[in-house]
Amino acid sequence: MPEQRKVLLSATDENVRYAVDVLRAGGLVAFPTETVYGLGADALDAAAVLKIFEAKHRPTFDPLILHAESAARAFEVCSEVPDLARTLAERFWPGPLTLVLPKTSNVPDVATSGLPTVAVRVPSHPVAQALLQGLGRPIAAPSANVFGYTSPTTARAVMDDLGQRVDVVLDDGPCPIGVESTVLRIEGKRAFLLRPGGVTLEELGRYVAVETVASVRPAAPESPGQLDAHYAPWTPLYFYEEGASGLDAAAASIVREARASGRARPRLGAIFFGRRSGSEELYDAVENLSASGDLREAATRLFEVVRKLDKMNLDVLVAAAVPEEGIGSAINDRLRRASRRGAPPSEGPIVPA
Ligand code: TXA
Ligand code: MG
Numbered sequence: 001m002p003e004q005r006k007v008l009l010s011a012t013d014e015n016v017r018y019a020v021d022v023l024r025a026g027g028l029v030a031f032p033t034e035t036v037y038g039l040g041a042d043a044l045d046a047a048a049v050l051k052i053f054e055a056k057h058r059p060t061f062d063p064l065i066l067h068a069e070s071a072a073r074a075f076e077v078c079s080e081v082p083d084l085a086r087t088l089a090e091r092f093w094p095g096p097l098t099l100v101l102p103k104t105s106n107v108p109d110v111a112t113s114g115l116p117t118v119a120v121r122v123p124s125h126p127v128a129q130a131l132l133q134g135l136g137r138p139i140a141a142p143s144a145n146v147f148g149y150t151s152p153t154t155a156r157a158v159m160d161d162l163g164q165r166v167d168v169v170l171d172d173g174p175c176p177i178g179v180e181s182t183v184l185r186i187e188g189k190r191a192f193l194l195r196p197g198g199v200t201l202e203e204l205g206r207y208v209a210v211e212t213v214a215s216v217r218p219a220a221p222e223s224p225g226q227l228d229a230h231y232a233p234w235t236p237l238y239f240y241e242e243g244a245s246g247l248d249a250a251a252a253s254i255v256r257e258a259r260a261s262g263r264a265r266p267r268l269g270a271i272f273f274g275r276r277s278g279s280e281e282l283y284d285a286v287e288n289l290s291a292s293g294d295l296r297e298a299a300t301r302l303f304e305v306v307r308k309l310d311k312m313n314l315d316v317l318v319a320a321a322v323p324e325e326g327i328g329s330a331i332n333d334r335l336r337r338a339s340r341r342g343a344p345p346s347e348g349p350i351v352p353a
Helices: 013-024 046-056 071-075 083-092 126-135 155-162 244-260 295-310 328-338
Strands: 008-010 029-032 037-042 065-067 097-102 117-121 168-171 182-187 190-195 237-240 268-272 285-288 316-320
Touching: 008 013, 013 029, 013 037, 013 126, 013 168, 029 126, 029 155, 037 046, 037 126, 037 155, 071 083, 071 117, 083 097, 083 182, 083 190, 155 168, 155 295, 237 244, 237 328, 244 268, 244 316, 268 295, 285 295, 295 316, 295 328
Parallel strands: 008 168, 029 168, 065 117, 097 182, 237 316, 268 285, 268 316
Antiparallel strands: 029 037, 097 117, 182 190
8 A cells, every 4th residue: 555645635636646556556545526426446456346345334235336437448348338338428428327238257246246247437527537547447436425325425525424444535526416327227229227317318318218127126136226225314304206385284294293292393404496485484404405496406416415414413304306307307316215214204295214
């Protein structure tokens, strides 16, 4: 391992070179991508990759994404590359799209959880690119959070979760997109959506009719992005599918319910989107993902807002669905999964519990 420095470093050229040395020596480097911060290791070094799972407390059945500097490099770890994959790569790389393809044998099994496929993506973020070009090998990197918790979109959030367990965190400010990449499995001419994300279904629709995988609940899901409880704060979060209109009523019912069972009035936090004219006094904390109703802005703020509210000692968080269009599908997907914790109130059309 290179000479020890501080963990949190700004992403200067010199610090990026140091981070490359750390990766080469089998260490862990957290770094910004355009979507979220990743927790990286040399993807072809099985022992280094295993450290990612240990640091995140990630179950080893959950495979990682391999990041590469170019499509040519990404496809070097794939044993078959259908034309459709090449077309999507040409259009969307570098960028927030991950393709799942058959893997070559030099990809360690620990990176793919023993699956015959590998997830690959070419990130556009200049710091991610500099690391990849410096290392000259693919970097395996999941989101740099403790498994199951909200993904990090700032270096500070990475430090909160993993500061003690990584060698370097490269800080280059907040991530410009804010939700993870879209994950597609490609089979010949067909594309299956494993996780909505930064590239929207509308954009993909110009190139391929994306099919959705039935949301069955296998013991080892194909993409743990599909796990029910994921992206979740510690504070129970209720997700209101029908949007903002009924959120106040739902919140009021949570308060009534507590009162009826003789409990103290719960401290409520709300996550809104767009213009609103509700009763703010219901809530102890209110965050608006985008007052102007801009879904891109909402995506960039989502995980920081959840993390902020989660630190405020609130009893319950409530969130309303954003419009199910563009990157809104990814926002709703993350909120829906974040809500699978805690007990439901006894009334109100609130999902889930
Ligand atoms: O934007 C992103 O994708 C970020 C940045 C750091 O690149 N990474 C990320 O990684 O979100 P992670 O590990 O949090 O999510 C990767 C998703 C998981 O849902 C995983 O199950 C799925 O991709 N995945 C990886 N390899 C797969 C494979 N061979 N087959 C099916 N799903 C796979
Ligand atoms: Mg993740």
